[in-house]
Each structure stands twice: as C-alpha cells, then as structure tokens.
Amino acid sequence: MCLFLLTLQSVKRTTHRMERPALSAVTELFKPITWFPPMWAFACGVVASGVSLQERWWLAIIGIALAGPLVCATSQAVNDWFDRHVDAINEPQRPIPSGRMPGQWGLYLAIAWTGVSLLVALALGPWGFGAAALGLLLAWAYSAPPVRLKENGWWGNAACGISYEGIAWVTGAAVMAGGAMPGGESLALAALYSAGTHGIMTLNDFKAVAGDRQMGVRSLPVQLGVDRAARVACWFMVLPQVVVIGLLLHWDQPAHAAGVAALLLAQGVLMRRFLAAPSARALWYSGFGVPLFVAGMMVSAFALRGMA
Known part of the structure; x- marks a missing residue:
C-alpha cells in the first residue's frame, strides 16, 4: 500500500511538472528574432535626438529592453495564443499547437508579460509609459478578437509598422530629450519608416x-494573390525611402542621402530576384534585403544627429 501511494505521488509530481512549459518553449513563444526591429528603431530615435548618452545611458538601455524582450515579446505571445488554430495548419511545430506550451499557459504568459512591460515602462516617465501602453494595446488589437486587425492585411501590417518602428523611434527620441516632443524632421522619418515596414510585414505572410x-485571415497574399502582393510589398518599402532621400537632400545632408540611396539600390537588385518567386524567396529577402532597409534608418538618424 505504501509503495502504491509513493508511486501515485511520484506520478502526480511528474504530471504537474509536465503541465508547465519548458524554458525553451517559453523562449520560442517570445520569438527573440523578432525583437530586433523595435529595438533598432528605439536606438535610431536615441541617435536622432542628438542627446549625449553620457548621463542618460540607462534610459537607452531600459528603453531598448522594453521595446524588444518586453513589449515585442508580449506581442508574439499574444499572437501565438490567438493564432494557435492557424498555426496548427501552417506551423504545427510551434509551442502551442505542438503541445509544448500546455493548457492556457500561452495566454497566461501574454497577460503576465503585459503587466511586466507596463511596470518597467514606468521608469521611462510619461512618454515611455504611454508609448508602451499604446504598443501593447496595438499588440492585443492586432491578434485578439473582436478587433483582430491581422484579419485584414492592410490594417494589421499598418499596426505593426506603427508599433515596431514609429512608436519605438519617437519614444527613443522623446525619452532622451527629457520628454520633449521630437522635432518635425524626426517625426517625418519615423512615419516614413513605419510606412515602409508595412511592406516588410507582408513578407511574413x-x-x-x-x-x-482556411481560417479567413485576409492577408495581402490572400487578398491580392501572391505575385501582386509581392509587388505591393516592394512598393511599400521603396517609396518611403525615396521620400527619405529627398528630405535628406532638402535638409542639406547629401552624404547621408547618398548612403540611403546606395542601400535602396542594393535592395532593388534583391527585389528583382524576390519578385521572380515570392513564396519561395520571401524568407530569403527578409534575411538579406530587410537589413539594408533598417541600415538606412540608422543612416537617416545620424543625419538628424548631425543637424542637432
């Protein structure tokens, strides 16, 4: 009898342990590879502010951590939870559909990380907290019903572009400037690169x-067809950068304008190959073309720093 009870307790302990996701599954749920864009955009805002890091370096570190491992990670957890049925078809190996994230742990982690993000955002003052709250609101609106912006690629991709690039850039600039509203030049670049990110988000679809x-998600490839959606994505990436080049020239920053132009030209070469087989080469273009796009963001940010 004693042996039976000991065995039963052992089984219960083992089952209890299995009901908790492994750290590897939690890490995969948060998708660290997706943290880079908002972290980079925040850093661009820091650079564009023209403020020295000497006395505000800790604000930059907290802001970069907030943009990536906190707010962006939350958005990934929210998306995976509400996309679990779609992922069961497209990516059954993901933590939730594969069962490695059991029960409602995906939802619990999304809620908990939302709270942690807001607490950390308090350290950045009203601007940082407000930006984090807005980014988190867009993250939930993107994935969760009844809003679920991602069910229409036009709205969903716009929400991601605003959150990942625009909000992060403006927040970085504002936090470094002690809460002051960034200048019109910085706001213009943040808006343009947000628009360009609409095209980048289409690559993921x-x-x-x-x-x-099957699940009624009207991404741009579903709405427009694969080939037409690929062309639209490219135009979304190209046109804002053309405007950026024009603005840099208008602001008497010809060297930086030339740098962005060279990066855009390289993107154009890669886009030709992508457009020949969009479905097969979307991931390839994300790996080689998108880094050129974000490099242009930093070049533009340094142009503003030189004007400060």
Missing part, C-alpha cells in the same frame, strides 16, 4: 497563405 485562407 507568404509562408502562411494556405492556413490563412
């Missing part, structure tokens, strides 16, 4: 066309 069609 080519791998999920089959599941999106």
Whole structure:
C-alpha cells in the first residue's frame, strides 16, 4: 500500500511538472528574432535626438529592453495564443499547437508579460509609459478578437509598422530629450519608416497563405494573390525611402542621402530576384534585403544627429 501511494505521488509530481512549459518553449513563444526591429528603431530615435548618452545611458538601455524582450515579446505571445488554430495548419511545430506550451499557459504568459512591460515602462516617465501602453494595446488589437486587425492585411501590417518602428523611434527620441516632443524632421522619418515596414510585414505572410485562407485571415497574399502582393510589398518599402532621400537632400545632408540611396539600390537588385518567386524567396529577402532597409534608418538618424 505504501509503495502504491509513493508511486501515485511520484506520478502526480511528474504530471504537474509536465503541465508547465519548458524554458525553451517559453523562449520560442517570445520569438527573440523578432525583437530586433523595435529595438533598432528605439536606438535610431536615441541617435536622432542628438542627446549625449553620457548621463542618460540607462534610459537607452531600459528603453531598448522594453521595446524588444518586453513589449515585442508580449506581442508574439499574444499572437501565438490567438493564432494557435492557424498555426496548427501552417506551423504545427510551434509551442502551442505542438503541445509544448500546455493548457492556457500561452495566454497566461501574454497577460503576465503585459503587466511586466507596463511596470518597467514606468521608469521611462510619461512618454515611455504611454508609448508602451499604446504598443501593447496595438499588440492585443492586432491578434485578439473582436478587433483582430491581422484579419485584414492592410490594417494589421499598418499596426505593426506603427508599433515596431514609429512608436519605438519617437519614444527613443522623446525619452532622451527629457520628454520633449521630437522635432518635425524626426517625426517625418519615423512615419516614413513605419510606412515602409508595412511592406516588410507582408513578407511574413507568404509562408502562411494556405492556413490563412482556411481560417479567413485576409492577408495581402490572400487578398491580392501572391505575385501582386509581392509587388505591393516592394512598393511599400521603396517609396518611403525615396521620400527619405529627398528630405535628406532638402535638409542639406547629401552624404547621408547618398548612403540611403546606395542601400535602396542594393535592395532593388534583391527585389528583382524576390519578385521572380515570392513564396519561395520571401524568407530569403527578409534575411538579406530587410537589413539594408533598417541600415538606412540608422543612416537617416545620424543625419538628424548631425543637424542637432
């Protein structure tokens, strides 16, 4: 009898442990690879502010951590939870559909990380807290019903572009300036690169066309067809950068304008190859073309720093 009870307790302990996700599953849920864009955009805002890091370096570190491992990670957890049925078709190996994130742990982590993000954002003052709250609101609106912006690629991609690039850039600049509103030049660049990110977000949709069609998610490849959506994505990336080049020239920053132009030209070469086979090469273009896009962001930020 004693042996039976000991065995039963052992089984209960083992089952209890299995009901908790492994750290590797939690890390995969938060998708660290996606943290880079908002972290980079925040850093661009810091550079564009023209403020020395000497006395505010800790604000920059907290802001970069907030943009990536906190707010962006939260958005990924929220998205995976509300996309678990779609992922069961498109990416069954993901933590939730595979069962490695059991029960409602995905939802619990999304809620908990939302709270942690807001607490950390308090350290950045009203601007940082407000920006984090807005970013988190967009993250939940993007994935969660009844809003679920991602069900329409036009709105969903716009929300991501604003959150990942625009809000992060403006917040970085404002926090470094002691809460002052960034200048018109910085706001213009943040808006333009947010618009360009709409095209980048479309690249992520080519791998999920089959599941999106079945589940009623109207991504741009579903709405427009793969080839047309690829062309639209490219135009979304190209046109804002053309305007950026024009603005840099208008602001008497010809060297920086030339740098962005050279990066755009390189993107154009890669885009030709991407457009020949969008579904097969969307991930390839994300790996090689998008870094050129974000490099242009930093070049533009240094142009503003030189004007400060």
